Amino acid sequence: xxxxxNARTWPVVAFSALLLPACGGxxxxxxxxxxxxxxxxxxxxxxxxxxxxxxxxxxxxxxxKDAAAAIKPAVVSRRMPPWSAxxxxxxxxxxxxxxxxxxxxxxxxxxxxAPEGDPDAPGPALDPVGGGLDRIDREIVMAEPYRPxxxxxxxxCFAIEWGAEEDTYVTGFxxxxxxxxxxxxxxxxxxTPANLPEMRKxxxxxxxxxxxxxxxxxxxxxxxxxxxxxxxxxPGYSGSSFPEGHGIKVPKGSYMVLQVxxxxxxxxxxxxQTKLQFRVANEVSTPLxxxxxxxxxxxxxxxxxxxxxxxxxHSYIADPRGLLELFVELDLTRGFxxxxxxxxxxxxxxxxxxxxLKPGVPARTLLNIEKWDFxxxxxYFFEDPPVFENGDQLSLKCVFDNTxxxxxxxxxxxxxPEDTNxxxxxxxxxxxxxxxVSPL
Ligand code: HEC
Numbered sequence: 001x002x003x004x005x006n007a008r009t010w011p012v013v014a015f016s017a018l019l020l021p022a023c024g025g026x027x028x029x030x031x032x033x034x035x036x037x038x039x040x041x042x043x044x045x046x047x048x049x050x051x052x053x054x055x056x057x058x059x060x061x062x063x064x065k066d067a068a069a070a071i072k073p074a075v076v077s078r079r080m081p082p083w084s085a086x087x088x089x090x091x092x093x094x095x096x097x098x099x100x101x102x103x104x105x106x107x108x109x110x111x112x113x114a115p116e117g118d119p120d121a122p123g124p125a126l127d128p129v130g131g132g133l134d135r136i137d138r139e140i141v142m143a144e145p146y147r148p149x150x151x152x153x154x155x156x157c158f159a160i161e162w163g164a165e166e167d168t169y170v171t172g173f174x175x176x177x178x179x180x181x182x183x184x185x186x187x188x189x190x191x192t193p194a195n196l197p198e199m200r201k202x203x204x205x206x207x208x209x210x211x212x213x214x215x216x217x218x219x220x221x222x223x224x225x226x227x228x229x230x231x232x233x234x235p236g237y238s239g240s241s242f243p244e245g246h247g248i249k250v251p252k253g254s255y256m257v258l259q260v261x262x263x264x265x266x267x268x269x270x271x272x273q274t275k276l277q278f279r280v281a282n283e284v285s286t287p288l289x290x291x292x293x294x295x296x297x298x299x300x301x302x303x304x305x306x307x308x309x310x311x312x313x314h315s316y317i318a319d320p321r322g323l324l325e326l327f328v329e330l331d332l333t334r335g336f337x338x339x340x341x342x343x344x345x346x347x348x349x350x351x352x353x354x355x356x357l358k359p360g361v362p363a364r365t366l367l368n369i370e371k372w373d374f375x376x377x378x379x380y381f382f383e384d385p386p387v388f389e390n391g392d393q394l395s396l397k398c399v400f401d402n403t404x405x406x407x408x409x410x411x412x413x414x415x416x417p418e419d420t421n422x423x424x425x426x427x428x429x430x431x432x433x434x435x436x437v438s439p440l
């Protein structure tokens with residue numbers, strides 16, 4: 001059961017064990033207070049605390065000890081903390097992934113029956129992940145509290161008026177759930193004045209507060225409008241600011257549509273009234289825009305995903321700018337920088353890859369999703385934004401699994417696999433790499 005990485009990790013453990021007697025410890029292997037608690041505190045308890053989204057808390061020795069047998073496989077498999085970007089030819093900001101050494105520490109601690117160690121000699125805290133907003137210039141909030149109508153999952157959209165008197169630029173974003181025990185993830189879409197009539201139809205499609213929506217902001221059966229994703233949020237993410245001088249234009253008269261995935265497994269029945277926080281500027285030196293990369297042919301019906309088939313692969317290679325001209329107001333004729341990317345498939349998605357192709361050099365994988373999880377989709381911000389220049393191409397690959405095991409279940413029964421294709425619905429599929437770009 002000991003992976004090859006031990007050779008690299010044990011010296012670290014042995015080294016800390018050598019130091020421990022001096023700090024009053026004396027344990028020979030990893031212990032909770034010296035080794036495990038700092039990792040849990042820095043990477044887990046933002047969700048695993050009472051009142052957090054995770055189904056159980058891990059913020060005391062007793063709780064961690066009782067969960068040790070479950071914690072080990074969750075971290076060894078890299079299911080926890082949730083972060084779908086596997087190793088690629090890129091580094092990301094705010095990456096909460098555990099290092100091999102941290103995973104090994106936790107595994108050995110769990111194998112050794114979760115020793116407590118010395119509470120008076122705690123190990124050093126980890127560096128926090130997530131930038132946070134350095135200032136909040138504008139807050140908007142859901143008009144009314146909402147109580148999820150379907151259980152355990154409810155995907156619901158809410159329109160919120162932006163309200164600024166002038167055109168502005170969003171330069172940073174954060175969300176603050178009203179009921180953090182039920183808000184599993186949030187996507188925010190910008191609806192510009194031209195698209196308001198369509199948004200009103202989505203609103204009118206359902207009585208009461210907001211409307212049911214799944215893969216984007218539209219109501220089931222609603223027309224597609226050019227969608228501008230503004231940002232996304234998952235629990236434990238404290239928001240972030242774009243690089244200095246960068247921002248996304250929000251015309252006056254716009255609305256934000258907040259798509260919230262509610263998960264009610266915690267049993268908490270309080271309503272939610274989520275608040276969005278923005279950093280804004282009147283002008284920016286580098287305008288940003290969301291730029292979806294996809295094959296227009298798929299949207300027109302060529303993305304067949306036959307029933308009962310595993311490993312159904314769809315891929316596409318192109319210079320995206322022909323299509324982007326329809327959505328993106330920025331002039332990308334000289335090329336663009338890719339600041340962030342958010343992968344998007346629905347529930348049959350299994351894995352995917354997004355890569356940059358430059359003439360004469362091997363493909364550079366910018367995002368490698370080995371295990372797609374619809375419920376943990378998020379934006380990945382590059383440490384060092386890759387540059388798309390004239391002559392380059394982008395490559396996108398999505399692999400779907402349309403067998404029985406991947407079907408949506410409710411109340412203990414799962415639907416039968418059916419042939420499917422591109423669409424907004426929860427049983428239809430998508431394959432998009434949503435980039436955040438700025439012109440060169
Ligand atoms: C962003 C929020 C979040 C963070 C951070 C997080 N968890 Fe979780 N965790 C969850 C949720 C929600 C579930 C319930 C299952 C699901 O939705 O995937 C869960 C489930 C689990 C489970 C039980 C199910 C399984 O997958 O094995 C374990 C064990 C676990 N987490 C441990 C951890 C540990 C250890 C860390 C830190 C290294 C961590 N989690 C970080 C949200 C989080």
